[in-house]
Amino acid sequence: MSANSRNAVLVCLGLVIFMTIIPPAMLGSTEGRAWRFIYDYQTLIAGSLAVASAFATIFEMRRSMVQQAQQHQTQLNISTLPSRLAVGRFMASIQPELRNCATHVDSFIAEAMLASAGEWTQATNTKLIGCVMTIQRVADVLKSRQSELGSPLFTARLEENIKIIMASFDLFQIVVPEDQQRIVMIYGDSARPDWLDPVIFPLFEDITAQCNHLADEFEQWAITMLGANWRT
Structure with a gap:
């Protein structure tokens, strides 16, 4: 008083x-x-x-x-400022990458469907390279130091969704050549890559759905941790 x-x-x-x-x-x-x-x-x-x-x-x-x-x-x-800063930095990196990955993969699938009805083109290979690179970037961010700092604050549901998409990325690494040079070599080429197995297309569709779903989960997590205006 x-x-x-x-x-x-x-x-x-x-x-x-x-x-x-x-x-x-x-x-x-x-x-x-x-x-x-x-x-x-x-x-x-x-x-x-x-x-x-x-x-x-x-x-x-x-x-x-x-x-x-x-x-x-x-x-x-x-007291929670360090954790809040870690969450903010991680969201600034993972959220755009997830959305960007889903967009690139969708774009490649649409281009590949057209190419399957006609001829494989240089544009198709260009979109394939963009697709592969964005998937790799998402995997790198989820394994990054920023992800490690934010991981103690992840919910059980979020951790489960991360495990699911990482399993898809591991399968993707098996299908796609480990030698990045073989991927880069298709740039400017109009021939369909010999390593592009048809089994990869359902995997691409799964990755698209998983990226969008994980982005939504991260959005809800950020709102819980930082509030509705976490972007500002």
């Missing part, structure tokens, strides 16, 4: 005591309308002052509780 509120309560209590004790003692030998009014209504006046004092006390208690809650939240924000 602040000093001003404490003084106000003491004043009210003093008035209650005054109205209860002093007027009856004085009115025994003093006449006058003002004192007679006080004498007749002293109980009501004293009760009103007591109620006012109670309301002042309740108001001050509520204000004190709000201040304590604000101080607690401030201390909590300070």
Whole structure:
């Protein structure tokens, strides 16, 4: 309770005591309308002052509780600041990569479907390279130091979705050549790569769905950790 509120309560209590004790003692030998009014209504006046004092006390208690809650939240924000910064940095890297990966893979699948009905083109290979590279970038971010810093704060559901997409990435690494040079060599070439097995297309579709789903999961996680305005 602040000093001003404490003084106000003491004043009210003093008035209650005054109205209860002093007027009856004085009115025994003093006449006058003002004192007679006080004498007749002293109980009501004293009760009103007591109620006012109670309301002042309740108001001050509520204000004190709000201040304590604000101080607690401030201390909590300070204590969790490193974790919040880690979450923010990680989201700034993983969220765009997941969306970008899904877009590139979708674009390649659409181009490949057209190519299967006609001829494989240089544009198809260019989209394939973009697809492979964006998948690799997502895998790298999920294995990065930023991911390690944020991982203690991951929910069980988020961890499960990360494991699922990483399993798809591991399968992708089996299908796609480990030698990056073989991938880069198709740039500018219009021939379909000999290593591009048809089994990779269902895998690409799964990766697209998993990237979009994981991006949504990370979005909800960031809102929980940082609030709805976590991007600002």
